[in-house]
Amino acid sequence: MKSKYSIFSLLRNSLSYHENWESQWRSPDPKPHYDVIIIGGGGQGLATAYYLAKEHGITNVAVLEKGWIGGGNTGRNTTIVRSNYLWDESAALYDHAVNLWENLSQELNYNVMFSPRGLLHLAHNVHDMQEIQRRGNSNYMNGVDAEMLTPAQVKGLVPFINLNCRYPVMGGVLQRRGGTARHDAVAWGYARGADACGVDIIQNCEVTGFDIQNGVVKGVQTTRGAITAGKVGVVTAGHAGVVAEMAGIRLPIESFPLQAFVSEPLKPIIDIVVMSNTIHAYISQSDKGELVFGGSGDPYVSYSQRGAFNQLEHVVGPVVELYPIFSRVRMMRQWGGITDVTLDRSPIISKSPVENLYFNVGWGTGGFKATPGAGNIFAASLAKGEMHPIAAPFSIDRHYSGALIDEAAAAAVAH
Numbered sequence: 001m002k003s004k005y006s007i008f009s010l011l012r013n014s015l016s017y018h019e020n021w022e023s024q025w026r027s028p029d030p031k032p033h034y035d036v037i038i039i040g041g042g043g044q045g046l047a048t049a050y051y052l053a054k055e056h057g058i059t060n061v062a063v064l065e066k067g068w069i070g071g072g073n074t075g076r077n078t079t080i081v082r083s084n085y086l087w088d089e090s091a092a093l094y095d096h097a098v099n100l101w102e103n104l105s106q107e108l109n110y111n112v113m114f115s116p117r118g119l120l121h122l123a124h125n126v127h128d129m130q131e132i133q134r135r136g137n138s139n140y141m142n143g144v145d146a147e148m149l150t151p152a153q154v155k156g157l158v159p160f161i162n163l164n165c166r167y168p169v170m171g172g173v174l175q176r177r178g179g180t181a182r183h184d185a186v187a188w189g190y191a192r193g194a195d196a197c198g199v200d201i202i203q204n205c206e207v208t209g210f211d212i213q214n215g216v217v218k219g220v221q222t223t224r225g226a227i228t229a230g231k232v233g234v235v236t237a238g239h240a241g242v243v244a245e246m247a248g249i250r251l252p253i254e255s256f257p258l259q260a261f262v263s264e265p266l267k268p269i270i271d272i273v274v275m276s277n278t279i280h281a282y283i284s285q286s287d288k289g290e291l292v293f294g295g296s297g298d299p300y301v302s303y304s305q306r307g308a309f310n311q312l313e314h315v316v317g318p319v320v321e322l323y324p325i326f327s328r329v330r331m332m333r334q335w336g337g338i339t340d341v342t343l344d345r346s347p348i349i350s351k352s353p354v355e356n357l358y359f360n361v362g363w364g365t366g367g368f369k370a371t372p373g374a375g376n377i378f379a380a381s382l383a384k385g386e387m388h389p390i391a392a393p394f395s396i397d398r399h400y401s402g403a404l405i406d407e408a409a410a411a412a413v414a415h
């Protein structure tokens with residue numbers, strides 16, 4: 001049982017110079033058997049384990065992470081949260097997540113710093129205007145908030161924006177419930193919550209193979225020995241294809257690097273997330289004051305997690321055109337993550353040809369925002385052995401039946 005974080009625990013621990021805080025989760029050795037093994041200790045894997053234990057009473061669960069929890073895309077992403085996707089299936093999926101974000105800090109007793117500061121997509125040409133109007137209408141019909149803005153209204157929200165740049169700003173669509181959250185805290189909060197329910201979080205434990213007998217998964221091989229399991233859930237993002245191949249499955253996924261970078265910390269200057277699909281740049285400001293920048297994915301497949309100068313240039317150019325005020329801001333850090341991209345830019349939340357082996361992958365450049373919702377419905381699917389109704393359309397089968405959920409336009413700039 002974890003002690004509750006509160007003003008009283010803060011005061012109590014301050015009396016001992018903050019030297020006696022209990023560790024947030026245990027570091028147990030792997031047991032020989034678990035009812036459910038989750039491969040991948042990113043936010044989504046940890047959220048799955050948390051909801052398995054909390055909502056379905058399945059506590060004999062291990063999360064196996066080859067590195068450290070949150071060290072994959074969860075700790076590398078630009079933390080944009082929104083649910084204004086085009087198709088009904090996506091709206092249901094991402095809005096389920098936004099609804100959970102709204103109460104997540106209270107649910108986990110952990111401040112995930114969810115900040116629904118509003119998310120603005122800019123439109124720079126007639127096509128963009130048509131796209132945001134179509135999407136905005138679709139959002140409206142799905143109960144997802146969307147407000148169309150004129151250039152003057154955009155200027156009201158971002159007073160220093162240059163509306164008449166190379167690609168003039170013709171309007172925008174605003175989702176006020178969108179925003180950001182603190183990525184590490186999401187992984188840590190779910191880890192602490194899952195651990196408190198009895199889940200074993202095992203870091204530095206890479207899954208290297210599966211034990212499959214007569215088409216049924218019986219366990220996994222790891223760098224810390226073989227472990228048997230009733231069910232296995234794969235939540236390995238950029239390495240989805242690599243892990244699936246160990247089970248003899250070829251996923252319709254390609255892995256591309258996606259880069260991001262932050263500036264030196266500044267005083268508060270932009271209190272909203274602004275995205276531009278056409279010129280491939282988006283920007284927000286972290287609570288530490290850094291401007292957080294991102295753009296499109298690298299144009300080639302790779303497992304590199306590094307930043308590169310060409311991408312920096314590709315994003316900074318349009319940023320400086322849109323926001324000349326930032327032209328002298330110094331960049332501080334740049335990095336990359338490996339995104340698992342499907343051909344319709346929607347995730348695969350699915351059973352697989354191997355019985356009791358489930359996948360929750362293919363989130364590509366936009367799965368952070370889905371973390372609570374995806375974990376919640378994947379846990380329900382694992383617990384019941386039937387895909388949750390929100391997850392069902394995201395089956396791997398859609399790539400064979402043709403029932404794709406094509407979010408490529410709405411997700412073009414990633415996230």
Ligand SMILES: Cc1cc2nc3c(=O)[nH]c(=O)nc-3n(C[C@H](O)[C@H](O)[C@H](O)COP(=O)(O)OP(=O)(O)OC[C@H]3O[C@@H](n4cnc5c(N)ncnc54)[C@H](O)[C@@H]3O)c2cc1C
Binds near residue numbers: 080
């Ligand atoms: C630069 C960048 C910016 C992004 N910006 C946004 C954004 O603003 N908004 C948004 O919604 N999304 C964004 N994304 C996408 C988002 O980060 C991912 O979709 C999401 O974090 C995926 O979560 P996850 O928990 O599935 O993956 P991860 O956090 O990557 O977790 C997967 C884990 O699996 C582990 N693993 C892999 N192979 C094995 C193995 N064999 N054995 C054991 N463990 C293994 C990895 O080490 C990793 O920790 C961005 C991504 C990047 C790279």
